[in-house]
Amino acid sequence: MKKFILTLTIAAAFQSVAAQEITLDKIYSGYYRGRGIAGITSMKNGENYLVIEQGGIAKYSYKTSQKEGNIVDGQFESYEFSDDESKILLLKESEPIYRHSFLGKFDVKDLKSGKTIALNEGKFVQEPRFSPDATKVAFIAENNLFYQDLNSGKITQITTDGKKNSIINGLADWVYEEEFGHARQYEWTKNSDAIVFVKSDESEVPEIYIPIYGKTLYPSEMRYKYPKAGEKNSKVSAQLYRLDNAKTISLNLSSFKNYYIPNVIQTAKADEIVLITSERIQNASDVLKVNTKTGNVQKLFTETDDKWIDTDSPTLEFLEDDSFLWGSERDGNRHLYWYDKDGKLKKQVTKGNWEVTDYYGFNPKTKEIYVQTTEKGSINKVVSKVNIENWKSQLISNAEGNNSASFSKNYNYFIETSSTASKPYTFVLKDGNGKIVKELQNNDAQLQKLKADNFTEKEFFTIPNEAGDQMNAWIIKPKNFDKNKKYPLFMYQYSGPGSQQVANSWDNGNALWFEMLAQKGYIIACVDGRGTGYKGSKFKKVTYMNLGKYEIEDQIAAAKWFGNQSYIDKSRIGMFGWSFGGYMTSLAMTKGADVFKMGIAVAPVTNWRYYDSVYTERFLRTPQENPDGYDKNSPTEYANLLKGKFLLIHGTADDNVHFQNSMEFSEALIQNRKQFDFMAYPDKNHGIYGGQTRPQLYQKMTDFILENL
Template identity: 80%
Template structure:
């Protein structure tokens, strides 16, 4: 193609380039959208703050006009104290894992203008204001501290913190990755005590990763990583009282205590909530700690015959100390209202749909504000529901992906909305859902894409052999001819509770898929059993057999596509990353008769090699369920490979270790199977940095063009 156009005029070359989606454009930022960064409602309910280039700006909800800067300067993030008299400003950061980072922070008194360098300007983790705004707690070198803002005095709470051994108030690697946060401590509401989790990871096996860099001898990254069935950190809960400067261990012996995933404050000044579970994660205790005495009372136990989503907790305490709790008890995720003693008052939301996010409760109107799938499992909408009457009012668009950021008094909200055909729009609305003003759109981005022959996704369903209708989307070439047979390139992730078939904007892989469509491919995606937002029965059918039903559904979908008049059944490929890479590896082995080509990026190839919290939630331990592990490992089926496989992995992947691809490669080699393999030096699970992503996607594009 390039040779054909070399002899044509510059004008024609530019015209041709301007009418197609290319990798050069994708990675130059040409298709980068616009957004609003760091939206936070101020306490008065009439203003909100955002991060801008020159500082933290203040805007009026009523007029949507800027009222100046709260703070001048360039900051990465900010946190107000409760009465918004002080602000914690992140000036510099260094990433550690997915959620954790080292940061340098300033605390600015917005009344006096005084600025304090937190921890004397040294790096800290997870700083948090005390509710009275007089102190900031933080973690440094695995120890917990607090600093008095009036004097600058720093008090060290723990002293035994040590890398790869003891962590105080800080999550270890697997907690952070699978429970979704790094902070493991909480202030009481009256600011006189802190409850924290201590993690002893001394007995956890250590993972080491060579780091090559530009050095004569590689260095090593070493960290504790509990794989399925291996030792986890031994966790304990502790109460520190500021008045006595003493710490006491909390006795959890009578409760589930293998994991302590979450800590919350209640509406009362001297209470903290601990959520704990056993190793199998099929039951969680909700415990109330009296921080004056250290006594513990169990409010209730949430249980499930399969698993509890311990990484997805909804819990808010109301003014009377009753609380709202999210659970999947009736087959969908809904909200429940409890009194302060843990007695169920009522189920707030009901229906064959799910609550996907919880925004808050308005005590004046007795309404909860939520995001749900009530308008279809591929859509997410925003509603308010009266907890007494059950009356529900839709506040957002009735389709697409809609989320909300509410004002402190719930009189306004900023709606962020998108669809598969339209990039993000930010709209100011009132409490009834009426549009007051469009704050930001991405019409310019959409115009660029349309000029470059962007095609919309079509949504539909595909049957599997169990009789389910699986959500799907398809992208067809602009000049699609139903009488022509096209090669099909399937994308999926397929992990538990995930969703790829969503009526939402995808500025990532989807734009690359558009470039493939322009090269004559049909691209499609199917969410099979195990994926989310279609109820717990559909999601949890994969329990103890992770990979079995998921790959059966991808094979069934590929066969269904192959029967369509416009698909060449002999030219079907598949692509996925992480869990999706695992599925691709199974597709090219178990599904070798159906799939001609596959690209597996950073795949798990044996669940024995993945972390304990995630894997055991769905599989139990290898000791309890060896068949479930081995029967669903692509390594066990390496002899079945027929098609063209491209295997890709970063050598410094701290999440899905390079070991996975090494073992799968060895199995393929010993079965005399030919395949392509690309290792990215010192790259983690995301495989990015410098020109890495452009090179990676060019390699995948070339592989598809050659082999599909």
Template identity: 80%
Template sequence: MRKLFISLCLFGTLTVSGQEITLDKIYSGYYRSNGIAGIASLKNGENYVVIEPSGIAKYSYKTSEKVGNIVDGSFESYIFSDDESKILLLKESEPIYRHSFLGKFDVKDLKSGIVISLNNGNFIQEPTFSPDGSKVAFIADNNLYYQDLNSQKITKITSDGQKNAILNGLADWVYEEEFGHARQYEWTKNSDAIVFIKSDESAVPEMYIPIYNKQLYPSEMRFKYPKAGETNSTVSAQLYRLDNGKVIALDLSGFKNYYLPNVFRTAKADEIFLISSERTQNASDVLKVNTKTGKVTRLFTETDEKWVDTDNVTLEFLEDNSFIWGSERDGYRHLYWYSADGKLKRQVTKGNWEVTDYYGYNPKTKEVLVQTTEKGSINKVVSRINIQNGKSVIISNPEGNNRANFSGNYQYFIETSSTAARPFTYVLKDGNGKKVKELQNNDQLLQKLKADNMVTREFFTIPNEAGDQMNAWVMKPKNFDPNKKYPLFMFQYSGPGSQSVSNSWDGGNGLWFNHLVQQGYIVACVDGRGTGYKGTKYKKTTYLNLGKYETEDQITAAKWFGKQSYIDADRIGIFGWSFGGYMASLALTKGADVFKVGIAVAPVTNWRYYDTVYTERFLRTPQENPKGYDENSPTEFAKLMKGKFLLIHGTADDNVHFQNSLELSEALIQNKKQFEFMAYPDKNHGIFGGSTRPQLYQKMTDFILENL
């Protein structure tokens, strides 16, 4: 269950004036923010490209001026070949799940101007240039192909692909959702072989979802979904060599091989890395594949007494094929430098902070470029860190949430930055962090919001019963009176490794929270145990007891607020979506004496109904740990329900199935509990489309106004 970003879908334009942030304004597009799409550097280090309405535009770092369009026309995304002589253009797409989609792609030769349609213009998935730029591999109907760009000949690598049975080079549902990507194949550096993962999901239990869509008889969406403790796909690693056209299975029998989530190209010809693990996910093998011989060698095993984050792998190969590896082994996520044969050279970063993103390595300065929490867990900064001595230099803003897109030679970067009080800005900087030019800002948006009496989040910490200081924020009315009692509305997500208390702009729920504040509520958020960026001890406390300590911390936070002179302790509500909906459900049962109102959107209500990879990473299987499942399930505590409860779910949710809310409903009904239930026909986990989001947020707002 990857964290759901709840954006308020903004569309259209409308000129509105006034002194209040309203739902009508939010959904009219009045608060639309500016951005820059598809930023990428060219390898010369002198130019970068972005997606504009007129095409793929080229800009100069030195002058920040537009040079022209590389390609004219409207495209959803693009990928350059390694030598940048060709560009892969996505013209049309149809979404499948969270990451996967069907697309129609063209390849344009930027020297000759020749345009070639991949797969004769038919839909494909996950196309990738060979490193020499002469071919493109892709997937169609669960089979792996490649197309020669000179002859346009299409070669079929596999023939056994079948829906809900065999996938070649493509992740199944649970791999895609929990390991975070759909593509499971990689070219070798010399373009003469491909290593891919074959998944046999024939024995995986099938989930079916009725699709109504104004049909006389509903149709069905059927897909393989392994629930906790059930059968997963059987996976194997396959090697295909172009010279002989043969596919051979790699022998992984001597290694951890239950999950094969990652395939990486190295800096060496004839070599691929695989990351593998057992079902328990507390140890991962780093494997080297010789693609000439098919021999597989284990370099080392990453272990953890609880779990290894195989959905968040950092692996970067340097020119000599040594590599940078991300690990939490010292209690914080840091970088480690390994030799090409898997021997640890040194720990690159160290301290009570974490590396949260990796941007690249500058061989001239021997520095890695990273995003870190060096300035506190609610901030993210961009730093240069020397891999030999660990010296760190912050080159972004020292506060807020900062990201970087670096030039090919690392002499420039485009900084994307925001704080809780300032929407996104895009600034071109040199490699030392000196501002060259502001490329884009959202000053007009900020002026509109200030004119409509926007309030910003105040950050602080709250102690829990374990003695931890939990990060928190609060939003108070503009005319806040400390002698007055206010109702409190709490928002949280609380999932493992997540973060909701961040010094960053929130143009989604943040606007809605402002609307509630203007109706006289105080809105707050607390990141309790299990959340991220405060070290592994804090994050992994919840192991085998998912939901227990997270609920205790939300109850503790609510009680802390209730003791403040300005909070009405009898009027505290809580809201969450997905994992947050699970937490809101627990709060209205286990925390029923504290919370008067709860809103749960698309909640898990029993972890037995959720998928294997995510659930078992934190709870093991239900067979191994039945108490961990049952003692933290809202359905088991329905008899404790008090207060007003609004349950919301989309009927076509492929992630957290509608079944969860139906089971909780039945438990509440059998315990004679009254509650409200809103079902959204044919809507998935995000619950959006047409007027859905405006109706949903109006529904929740009315519920709060009437009951809190």
């Protein structure tokens, strides 16, 4: 079952302006907004696919690409099918909590009878999920796990000890959700007779509080458990609940790695669940098979790495015979490996100096897997099918750009979503061999508007660092670029572990702002240095135990390289970054003070001791083990070096990178008698948005650049 979120893509009316140029008003009016296709999914028959439209959930034919009507009418935020497609779960209303979690009110509609019932009597729940036999829906309310019988309507409460900031059942705590990438921590067995869930006791986890100012006479408080590096985490345990006797037992994981339980996964077998676990040092993960009849736990195998394992996004897919595919970086690149049902390695399925970046499925008839890879270069992502028995591979997407796929259940068709840095998203229906059937949607109108306003294309190239690596880079030059002139340089980066900003894909983020700045006479550039992704594990993991050290060295080296180009004014180089990128900008303005004239750091980490345990310890271990790795790479240690114009920006209600980071850095700068600019956004989280916040933020940053670079 898959969940689809409705994204509105209706462009707002354009307010005409005299000049043919990109402006903030145009960007934030929605004038350049592209069009998409929401909620693409295949039906079980493999002959039809569904999309979310204004009037409801529409059914289309793969063969004719023609609409065959709506399966459900109305407006919904998202939907989820039961496995047999007899019922559909409809999200009617939601309230966000953190990055992935939200409270929702749901209806369940029986598509055969037309009958609709409210889940949990219409009250808010979290993470509802159909049982595989479509007779029940499990959900979480107030930190307890329940299920509702869809025939009788009866609600059964599985746990009773759930309590805010204390005990959580079947739901991730803050740090699990943020760093392991999902909120749901439970799973049904294939035969619907049991649920395995994670219980988290966060009662001893230190609590963070955030003042909420609002418009009240006295500010209120937001309090939640946030384990910082080296501090106590939730105590987790795996629980097995059987519906036949309504009893819960705690699974014995004492013989295995059990500090973290990031993943609970359904297998192809009726009475089985797989857990992925690890110790606090995230350099080894156990893959454990749970017999849900007996509660017995068996280790299939242990994945190890001398640095870390990305337990937040494992590839684990069970095939019909209960053998499984597993993603690993063990040969230096992320590839897929095929194991038998008992955890014995059968073979490596993909191999080469490139990486598997996504897995779409397996066709048992042809013995082919469908994957997204970087086999056409690290800045491109393409879709291929690979025979797991003879390794024969066939490219079925475009050979360049960012290409992803949504396959029909029988793999006879797929809808390809593709873009490049110079071409916005297109949606094309193709057959299983990659032959175009029909273009479903393009964004030619969006591109024409941009070209009419003097949009310029990115240029891609590489830059050497001092270690001899070739770092991927892009550059945006002013429309009437003159190689005999000298231009100020504005560098953007993120630089976090495994990230990528230099990609041959359409950017709906900061790209239009960068284009606007280029029109004002700036050269914009971005460089992915050591620590970033898709160039192999050695390049990515060289930063281990020294997060920030090599990353800033590479950004300084890149700035110097640009400064040596005839068309760059080396006395006018600036940098901008958000979150990890804000951390890098803070280092650039201190450790790189002789190179960078100006910097804008948004929501930066300024001391890794203040960031969460799972993320930070993955790359640095704990502060107790590695104090120098924390302190010697903190910009607060180099506040005395600041020379240029520096703008520090943070939301006061940032639940991710706490406002405390900018407060500490500000105090260090103040005590070193350094002048800088600071902007606080009241009650705004890590994204700093809402109402007119983003237009005001980007106008402020634009003005700062124009005045100081």
